[in-house]
Amino acid sequence: MARSINRKCLACAALTADEAQQLHGVEGDGCWDAERCKKRRSHYRHRSDRNAKRVVQRRVQESTDDLICFSIDVPAIATVVLIIYSEQPERFRDDTPIHAISSELWVGTQKQAEIEPIVCLGMRGDKVTALFPQILEAFIQQFAKTYNEGRPFYKFAAKIHRHIRDCPIASPFQSDAQS
Numbered sequence: 603m604a605r606s607i608n609r610k611c612l613a614c615a616a617l618t619a620d621e622a623q624q625l626h627g628v629e630g631d632g633c634w635d636a637e638r639c640k641k642r643r644s645h646y647r648h649r650s651d652r653n654a655k656r657v658v659q660r661r662v663q664e665s666t667d668d669l670i671c672f673s674i675d676v677p678a679i680a681t682v683v684l685i686i687y688s689e690q691p692e693r694f695r696d697d698t699p700i701h702a703i704s705s706e707l708w709v710g711t712q713k714q715a716e717i718e719p720i721v722c723l724g725m726r727g728d729k730v731t732a733l734f735p736q737i738l739e740a741f742i743q744q745f746a747k748t749y750n751e752g753r754p755f756y757k758f759a760a761k762i763h764r765h766i767r768d769c770p771i772a773s774p775f776q777s778d779a780q781s
Contacts, residue, residue: 608642615645639672681755683758684705685705688766689701703730703737719771
């Protein structure tokens with residue numbers, strides 16, 4: 603059984619340390635003990651927060667005990683992902699120079715095919731953008747019947763931005779020391 607609340611300590615915890623020492627110290631009723639009172643005052647000040655956390659943890663534990671997890675079979679969907687290699691993948695904008703582009707075919711969570719990176723060094727933006735439909739068309743010709751029930755891939759499922767150092771094609775601006 604839980605220990606009963608000491609009303610005197612509870613009231614003392616609401617005071618500042620100086621006020622509590624004056625009220626319960628040598629000049630007061632004499633119950634002040636610096637080491638013991640510091641711990642007790644902290645306990646009584648944070649008591650309601652700790653109890654609330656315990657209640658929440660108990661409810662979460664009880665809800666997860668009754669939780670039943672199961673999965674369903676979903677047909678794997680073929681998707682084409684565009685990969686863009688640049689020096690600033692985290693701050694990529696329309697005017698960011700692109701080192702190379704690549705693409706991958708994913709069926710569910712398995713990578714089935716990929717196009718080797720195409721170097722875009724020196725290409726204007728419209729020339730790079732013109733490569734996107736060509737890449738999709740290559741995947742349609744090669745894999746639409748096998749993985750997509752004959753339907754074409756209309757767009758990239760995602761655009762992934764990777765740093766130039768992750769590209770298998772070396773950049774002429776990278777020194778050999780970085781490789």
